[in-house]
Amino acid sequence: MSDPVEVPSRRTLGPAFDLLAVYDPPDGFFFERAGHGVAGRGTFARIEIPAGDDLVGRAVVAVRKTFASARIDGDSPPIAVGALPFGATRDGLLTVPAHVVRRGTDDITRETLVGSGDGSAPMPFDRLSGDSAPHAAFAEMQVTAVPPRESYASAVDAALDRLRNGGLDKVVLARTMEVDAGRALDPRRLVHRLRAVDPDCFAFAAPTGTGSVLVGASPELLVSRYGSEVRANPLAGSAPRAGDPDEDRANAEALGSSAKDRQEHAIVVEAVFAALHPLCTELHHDADPVLLPTANVWHLSTRFRGRLREPAPSALELAAALHPTPAVAGTPTPSALEVIAALEPFDRGCYAGPVGWVGADGDGEWALALRCAELAGERATLFAGAGIVPDSDPALELDETERKFRAFLDSLRWG
Numbered sequence: 001m002s003d004p005v006e007v008p009s010r011r012t013l014g015p016a017f018d019l020l021a022v023y024d025p026p027d028g029f030f031f032e033r034a035g036h037g038v039a040g041r042g043t044f045a046r047i048e049i050p051a052g053d054d055l056v057g058r059a060v061v062a063v064r065k066t067f068a069s070a071r072i073d074g075d076s077p078p079i080a081v082g083a084l085p086f087g088a089t090r091d092g093l094l095t096v097p098a099h100v101v102r103r104g105t106d107d108i109t110r111e112t113l114v115g116s117g118d119g120s121a122p123m124p125f126d127r128l129s130g131d132s133a134p135h136a137a138f139a140e141m142q143v144t145a146v147p148p149r150e151s152y153a154s155a156v157d158a159a160l161d162r163l164r165n166g167g168l169d170k171v172v173l174a175r176t177m178e179v180d181a182g183r184a185l186d187p188r189r190l191v192h193r194l195r196a197v198d199p200d201c202f203a204f205a206a207p208t209g210t211g212s213v214l215v216g217a218s219p220e221l222l223v224s225r226y227g228s229e230v231r232a233n234p235l236a237g238s239a240p241r242a243g244d245p246d247e248d249r250a251n252a253e254a255l256g257s258s259a260k261d262r263q264e265h266a267i268v269v270e271a272v273f274a275a276l277h278p279l280c281t282e283l284h285h286d287a288d289p290v291l292l293p294t295a296n297v298w299h300l301s302t303r304f305r306g307r308l309r310e311p312a313p314s315a316l317e318l319a320a321a322l323h324p325t326p327a328v329a330g331t332p333t334p335s336a337l338e339v340i341a342a343l344e345p346f347d348r349g350c351y352a353g354p355v356g357w358v359g360a361d362g363d364g365e366w367a368l369a370l371r372c373a374e375l376a377g378e379r380a381t382l383f384a385g386a387g388i389v390p391d392s393d394p395a396l397e398l399d400e401t402e403r404k405f406r407a408f409l410d411s412l413r414w415g
Helices: 055-068 149-164 187-197 245-256 259-279 315-322 333-343 394-412
Strands: 009-013 029-033 036-049 079-083 092-103 109-113 143-146 170-180 202-207 213-218 221-226 229-233 235-240 280-285 290-293 297-301 304-308 354-359 364-368 372-376 379-388
Touching: 029 079, 029 354, 029 364, 036 055, 036 079, 055 079, 055 092, 055 315, 079 202, 149 170, 149 333, 149 379, 149 394, 170 333, 170 394, 187 202, 187 213, 187 372, 187 394, 202 354, 213 354, 221 315, 229 259, 235 245, 235 259, 245 290, 245 297, 259 280, 259 297, 259 304, 259 315, 315 354, 315 364, 372 394, 379 394
Parallel strands: none
Antiparallel strands: 009 109, 029 036, 029 202, 036 092, 079 092, 079 354, 092 109, 143 170, 170 379, 202 213, 213 372, 221 229, 221 364, 229 304, 235 297, 280 304, 290 297, 354 364, 372 379
16 A cells, blocks of 8 residues: 555444444454444455564554555544454454444444545445354364363463462463364354354454454453543453353352452453553552353453543554453463463464454454454364463363353354
8 A cells, every 4th residue: 555545435324234244254354242343344455463572562553554654534534453463473464444334332333435535336235144053063073172181181280380389370271172164164154143142242253364264252351442531351260151040140159259260360450450550540440350241151350441641542552551461371471471382282373362443543442352263164273261370270270161162162053
C-alpha cells in the first residue's frame, strides 16, 4: 500500500443483521460477544510482524505505520484485526479488512468499505443456516493427545518441583489434541456453534498466517479501550459446571472458598493492576473475585475499569503492556516462559495470544485466544491449559484440561 486512500463508503445496517454473514474463511475475521463485535472480509492491507521478542509491541509500530498511510474518516476509521502468537517463535499477521461490519455497544450496525471510493458494491452476504445436524462423535483413533495424558501429568510434577524450590510462583502448562476429522472442517459452522453454546464468550475466527484458521470462544477479556475508558477482566481458578443445580452451586461455592484457586487468581490480578495502573489516572477493580459461569466451567473473575492518562495508549498498546499475563504464562514471566519452553512439546502458535481488533482512533478490544483450535483442511489442533501453583494436584489439572477438550470436541462436530 503506497498512496493515501480514503475510507469513505459507509452505511447503517438493520439491528437484526448477523455479523457472521460477513465472515468469509480462510482469510476473513470474526469477533463477537453478546451480539457486539467486528467482522471483516477481503484484505486492504496485510501487516506482517516477523517472529521474535516483543512481537505484540512491534505489532503496535507496524499498525501505526499502516494507519498513517490512510486518510482517516472520523466517523468510521479503518481497523486492524487478527490473532497474534503467544510467543516469539512464529510470525504474526494482522490485516486491515476491505469490508468491515461492526456493531458497538450502541447497537448500531455499521458497514464500511475501505479503499473503495469508486462506489463499488460490497460482496453479497452469505447468511449461515443453523439447522444442520452434527456429525458423529470422533472415534478414538481420530484423536491423538500431544503430549499423552501421562506425560502431561509428569510435566505438572516437574513444574511443581520448580515452584516448590523457589523462583516461580505460577506457571500455565498447556496440552494439545490432534483431530483427524476425515472431512473438511468448516470454520463458519464451528464458530456459529461456539457462539450459540456460550454467547457471553468472545467467539472468534481469524487467519494465523500459516494457512490455518484459529477458531474459539474465549471467556477472557484481555483489555478494551473506548475513548479514555479502559477495561480488563482476568480469569484464573476454575471448577466444572454440573447439570444438577445443587451440585453446580456446590462446585461454585467450593471454587470461591478454595485457597489454591484464590492464590492463583490473586497472582493474575496483581500483575494486571501493576501493568495498567501507571497508564491510568484512576483504576478500580472488584475487591474480591466474582464467580463467573460459562457453559462448562465456573471461573474466578475480577473486573477492572479505569481512565487512561493522556495521550491514551491504543487498545493494542494496552494489550502489549499486559501480554502475557500470569493467566496464560505464569509469574515471574521470564521464569514461567522458560518452564513452558522446557515442558511443552509443541508450539502454542496463536493459542493464549491476543485476538481482536484496534481502530485507527485507538479504540479496540482484545481477548485471550482460549478454548480454541487451529483448523487446517481435515485436521484440527485443539489447545487447553491449566494454571499450576504449589498446591496443584497433577490429576486434577489433567482433569481440567480433559473437560475443556471434551466440550470443544462436542462443538467441533458442527464444524
